[in-house]
Amino acid sequence: MELALPQMNFLTIMPETVLSVVAMALLLVNVLVKSEEKAYLGYLSLAGLVGALFAVPWGQKISGYEQMVLQDNFSSFFTVIFILCAALTILICDGYFKKEGCNHGELYPLILFATVGMMFMAKATDLMTVFLGLEVLSVALYILAGFNRDNVKSNEAGLKYFLLGAFSTGFLLYGMALIYGATGTTKIAKIAAMAAQNGAVSGNMMFLVGMLLMATGFSFKIAAAPFHMWTPDVYEGAPTPITAFMSAGPKAAGFAAFLRVFLIALPSLTVQWSDLLWILAVLTMTTGNIIALSQDNIKRMLAYSSIAHAGYALVGFTAHNASGVSGILFYLLSYTFMNIGAFAIITIIGKKGEANNNVQDYAGLGTKRPVLALCLAIFLFSLAGIPPTAGFIGKFYLFAGAVQEGYIWLAIIGVLNSAASVYYYLRVMVFMYMKNPEEDFSWVKLTPAVMLCILIAVAGVLIPGIIPNTVLNLAAISLP
């Protein structure tokens, strides 16, 4: 028996390859770099990310490795999100980890590996690749969440994330197994074909339950209620830059896989899963927003807000029409900017040991550091979905998608939720602008890297908010 190598299309995994190689190289370089100069690793990894960006074969649609992965606009779009997410995170890492005293060089490779995992999730066309990408991402995130190993909160975040993540992996996997059993394949295109050809498949309870279990698994990853419970704790405990990373990238990756699998592989169950997502969306938005109202810790508040945002994106998913899905893409991209932007500011406002992260600690920021406060305000307004920010445009598309499909009530619940969410975003602004400063924020150091990060984020929030054409069109042609 001879080994017939399959068609590989190395091009399809170019960005991942570049990043992996850079990451591995960094692991080696790390040994040579003194502990106070680990920032260089950051710059190198940024270079690697830029390289990966250039390695993306834009506009091509190539399947590779026996349909394990598919390079298309969808994956390119997400790749951009992931690279941006990683890059922005890396920009704020150095300062933070130096402050916390744990600037180990392994941080950067881990972020890059996590990014690789996310990229695989976005371009996976086989449940196996989805699973492995997810695991690469998860394992890296478990480590990153617990990265500040001398900080018990960080330990706790890592451990909690790990235990619950592993638990949810079980469900996801069980779902995949059942799908495999029902269709005899793990390739999403073939799954869809099987279900389309064979009524017995799509009518098979096993198929349905597999879908449901996978939905729960993905829901965990995107932090949809009731699988969201880990989010606040982990976000609060994880090092702030990592929280920023986790809130944007993996959520997007989760959505990428979720979308690809459900839209491509399971169109025969659309009725069932859109019903399910309807309920999940409502639960998620409401839970996130309601609980966020009474949070004092700003990281925790943003964690709940990120739950709520997953809910908004699920609204678009429920609609699963062109505007809904492209809305999700657009929204995830904007969310990356606004959330990492907000976290970047939180990172530098925070003191050593994750102190100074309460809303009250922001009193008077508007007076003492007006520019910083303005930027945070922009991010928060964008999160609240107020024009002219990208957050608004994204929400508009999501809800418009729902309205178009006749999910009026879903859209109404969504907007009511947005209105409620305004309260806690405004609360931060109340403290920033409307309270007298108690501290002078002299410890806040704006390194060029952080400044660059915030600047990019502000631009990423405002420019697509005012002239969203380009990004929207990109999103529109990037449907899975």
Place this chain on the structure above:
Amino acid sequence: MDYILSLITFIPLAGVLLLLVMPRNNAMLRGVALGTSLVTFIASISLICEFKTIADYQFVENIPWIQAGSFQMNYHVGIDGISLWLVILTTFIMPIAILSTWTAVEEKVKEYMICLLLLQVGMLGAFISLDLFLFYIFWELMLIPMYFIIGIWGGKNRVYAAVKFFIYTMVGSLLMLIAIMYVYFKAGAGDFDITRFYSVGLDPATQTWLFLAFALAFAIKVPMFPLHTWLPDAHTEAPTAGSVILAAVLLKMGTYGFIRFAMPLFPDATARFTPLIATLAVIGIVYASLVAMMQEDVKKLVAYSSVAHLGFVVIGLFALNQQGIAGGMLQMINHGVSTGALFLIVGFIYERRHTRLISDFGGLSKQMPIFATIFMIVTFSSIGLPGTNGFVGEFLVLLGGFESTLRPWTIIASSGVILSAVYMLWMFQRVMFGELSNPKNQVLKDLNAREIVIMAPLVVMIFVMGIYPTPFIDKMNPSIDKLIAQTKRNQVAPVAAPAGGSAVPVAPAMPSPPLGGHAATGGDASHSDMPAGHPALPPGHPAGEAK
């Protein structure tokens, strides 16, 4: 001149950018802000000059903006007789507002001026938008600066007021957003041009819901009873300029929204909900007047009086005839001028005494004669004394209401005429008349030059509009005619043409209203007994077009 509207709208934005890069020199910052607003005002004067008295939108600019997916949003702006005056009002009030807190705001002057100018951008944008999406953007854009103005430079309870204002308004407008999307999808592929939406024949049931969504947003903004409670708080806590702008322009967004969007878009629903809306408006008038009467805080009193005044506007608009709408429009402008002036006045005494409680004052007339005179003029303008602007609007509103089906409502609303006199004069008496007993009041200084300069244009406007309102009304007449025709035609269309067989339109709950009064008898416009000098029916008259 093709881009005059954009120019006017975005001059303040240029001012904002300039302010951003300026050093923190308060005098310079104030100067630049004032200069910007003045330039805007002067530029807007050209609108009046160039405005042709026709029903069409003018100065139209239509530039594709967002084209993605199934959506097409345009930067589509233009004004007609209805929005013209609101634009002018906005540019007119702005320099006054900036001047009003010239000295009162000492902290964060830069941010303050930026907020004011940004607010202006939002307001102007909302008035000139002909694209629903664009309108919504500007509509929301207004919230942010106003929120900060109340929240940062406001009074003791400012945070509560600011947040309440923001969320309250947000809830309504978000529901409107859903309705906008729905209308868009109903209209089929295309852009968000409102004139396109005017001709979408929606079935009455759909209209009902959409109208409610729109009406909620606008009713909150107006504000109509029982959605008004954000207003007293917001007004009381806001700095003077904030109150002035809030009263003069922001509240008009609600009524403007009704007339520009809710009514022509959903004619059947408008007909059906007219009684409800009118009832709320009337309750608002009487209720707010009674509540205003008992207020202890001058600013709160004025705030409640706003609710009552806006009730008149709503009645006028929903009368849906020439007089009613013209009156409503005039009343909007009047209210902007008079209530704006009242807030300025409250601001003056607050700046001097740092209290707004009526009981802390008394006998100020003796100490501040110029102030007393101006205050009195403004008070009477607010009461609606003939010869001042308030009267013309109020009278036309009531006349229009009386001619329409809203007659019973109008009669009750007319009693607001009495009540407004009661609460305004009682307040005036307690503040200005009586013994000058409080020693703190005995050292008050009369208005200074700046304050007189602020008030002068308003006082002039009070009389100009009261004595010679013709140019105002004339310019808006064709647009109003068109609007009425538009709304009326659609009201009958689904009944007349039961297209699709299954269309059993829910008949409007009201008998087909003889709005416009003589529409029923308008056929024989050349009645022999028509006295000489009686105005001939205007060309675009509904009676003529309905046939």
Place this chain on the structure above:
Amino acid sequence: MFDNVWLIPLFPLIGFLINGLLGKKIKNEAVIGGIGTLAIFGSFLVSCGILLEMISRAPENRVFEKVVFTWIHSGNFKADMAFLLDPLSCIMIMVVTGVGSLIHLYSIGYMHGEEGFYRFFAYLNLFCMSMLLLVLGSNMLVMFIGWEGVGLCSYLLIGYYFHKKSAGDAAKKAFVMNRVGDFGFLVGLFTLYWWLGENANVWTINFMEIKKASHFLPYGGVVTVATLCFFVGATGKSAQIPLFTWLPDAMEGPTPVSALIHAATMVTAGVYMIGRMSFVFIKSPDTMMVIAVVGAATAIFAATIGTAQNDIKRVLAYSTVSQLGFMFLAMGTGAFAAGIFHLMTHAFFKACLFLGSGSVIHAMHYALHHAHSHDDAQDMRNMGGLRKSMPITFITFLVSTIAIAGIPGFSGFFSKDEILWQAFSNPYHGGLNIILWGIGAIAACFTAFYMFRLVFMTFYGDCRISAKAKGHLHESPLVITIPLMVLGFLAAVGGYIGLPKLIGELFGGIPNYFELWLEPVFEMAQEYGHQYAQSGGHHNPALEWGLMGGSVLIALVGISIAFTMYVKNTDLPGKFTSTFPALHRAVYNKWYIDELYDFLFVNPCKALGNFLWKGFDVLIVDGMVNGVAAVVKGWSSAFRYSETGYVHNYAFVMAAGTVTILGYYIFR
């Protein structure tokens, strides 16, 4: 000349603007007063010119409309700033400008040295302008400007001494009461406009156009509604039941104000308005009845109160209310010309009386001031015997009192007698005629009584102020007495232009010039009136003579009672009050009407306002808003406990969620 009618309101406006804007800078009282007086005097001259021209024209050419500019034009509604000249408005402008000029002149003396002298003259000018707009307006809206304008000016003038709380209260009360009337006026206007437009396609508020279209109007029905609304307006302005209480309080203003506003001009607006729209009113017999009854009731009611007041101006105020009641009685019985005639004569003698009382107060004030006494300068109980120190004032005052009391030969007699006769003989009100006449006659008796009581208490007997003050009493300066003399003269002879036919026949058929003059204005009214008259006017000279004699007799009875009580037997009033203490208290306290209104309207309104604010607005409406927020926040703080921090709980929720989802899909 007619074309220049716009000058009439313009002059006072100019005067107002000059004094109002620059008065503070001018400071010189003579200049300010001069400007004010000249402004209105200029109007008077123009009015004279118009009167002369009108006399020279044929009766059918006496109507003229002058459009100055279009004020409001919206759709089918058009209101011009336009003036209407006809015999009626001609009389009115003569009265307003004439009496107004005299009062202005008087004010120069009376207000000498007052703080805000310029303000006063500005207001007076503004007032005259408003009144002139009111009478000249060719449509209801211009009339309404004046209508509200006089309300405003009365507010300003009554509140002239704004530092006095009572003045402020009175001013506010006046304005609000007037506003109640204005509300009626507006609704009436709307009704008429809408009905005529809707049913006759005559969209107009122009008086002449309405007159032309009045044949469309039905009898009763909507016209009753409209006219009743108008009448409410009239009661507000002319201080009739139930809206009269502001007028006595309005005496808080300086005395010339009382003379101008509350005697000669503003309060007659209601009468004038009914006269102006007689062609509409006549179409509603019910309204006419109401007007007559209200008029009669007011006449007697106010007269009773007048008998017990001690404040000299208050007596006059109630007298005014009572006299206005007479005028409304006349209007209500269709005797429009008689009503207007009484309006004119009343303007003369009441202005004279007020100015006379002002002169007295002025003198008293001066005297008391110099004697450092804090006695009330307006209280008649402090006066007495002033005829010696103030002869001119006394004589003019006496003449006017005789006139108002209805002694033959003086103007009041002719007009009042005409009214009483018409009330008795009018064809409209059937059995009510006698009662109306009876009430009128009794009111006339009261009038004679309290007016002479006033005279006797003030000018007769012994001076009741301290001797020290007495020495300072002296006659007022010429600038005050000249207007008094002119008005006294007019009060005496003004009635001769409207000689009753009966008397005219005695002197060789001198016609009633006044009625002839107004005939074109009211002819239509007359015509309509006869359409529903049960019987034609039963003109019986003997009866008329009898009634005339009766009314004279009644007046004399009143005078003699006053003479008995206040000159001959001065302890009688005290005895009377001690015999009927309750009655006296009730009358003295104006039948507790103010208290009743407070109880019925003011206090409930305040309570309601307070409740709506604190009970409803804050608790319920805002409470609901905040309640929603609180509920959401409550949920929030409740739900946050779902985040227990325990991994197994989280896992449990996940598992439970999964099981629920699976269960739902498997077993549904």
Place this chain on the structure above:
Amino acid sequence: MLSLHHYLILSGILFSIGALGVLIRRNAIVIFMCVELMLNAVNLTFIAFSRYLGNIDGQIFVFFVMTVAAAEAAVGLALMIAFYKNRESIDVEDINLMKL
């Protein structure tokens, strides 16, 4: 005859027991072991399917699952050690610094 369903039901039971263990145990390591049990149940499903479908993909999947389990074990135990260093406990009751 031994059928697929026997295996499936067995794996279902094992999965449930594993899940139950996650829910009720307090020791983090035991919880992790229960997770491993769940994964094993899934593995059994995969292999059973693979056998009855005549398709080897399921077995390959199991192979990867094992790798993942190993990786997770390494990371998870490292996390537990790190946590233990700070808190002297790996009882999940003690993993509750962050809540509400």
Place this chain on the structure above:
Amino acid sequence: MPEILFFSLVAGVAIISSILVVAMRNPINCALSLIMTFFCMATLYVMLDAPFMAATQVIVYAGAIMVLIVFVIMLLNMRTETSKNYVHGVLVSCIVAVLTLFVISGFLAKSPLTGATGNMTPELITKVGHTELIGQAMFTKFLLPFEVTSILLLVAIVGSVILAKRKL
């Protein structure tokens, strides 16, 4: 028939030992029970014609992973759980588990095997050899996942070092 008997035996042991995993108080006992379960699994794999997987199961799971776990248990010197604080939790969780069982068996009994069948018959497996088949697939069709697992393992190694190394 004997197949079923054998299956029942193995399954019974697997279930009982897995219950013990959940029920034993001492973590070491749990670990040992788990190893027992893993062996049962390996047996079942053999029954399912997947000998290679059985071997891997024993080597990777029972060998590597469980050794690691036991090692850590020892390292952390853990005793039995001192108390079971959350009886209610146990109760509720048991209900949930029972429901889960109910749900799973409910649908599994109903669902047929509908997937596309392949050519990997037991005969082929015996003929070619399981290991070879797996190896072939792994390095051809499943090359990419295989490579990805290497990254995964690298990450895991780096992570464990970072997290657990005494001194960095």
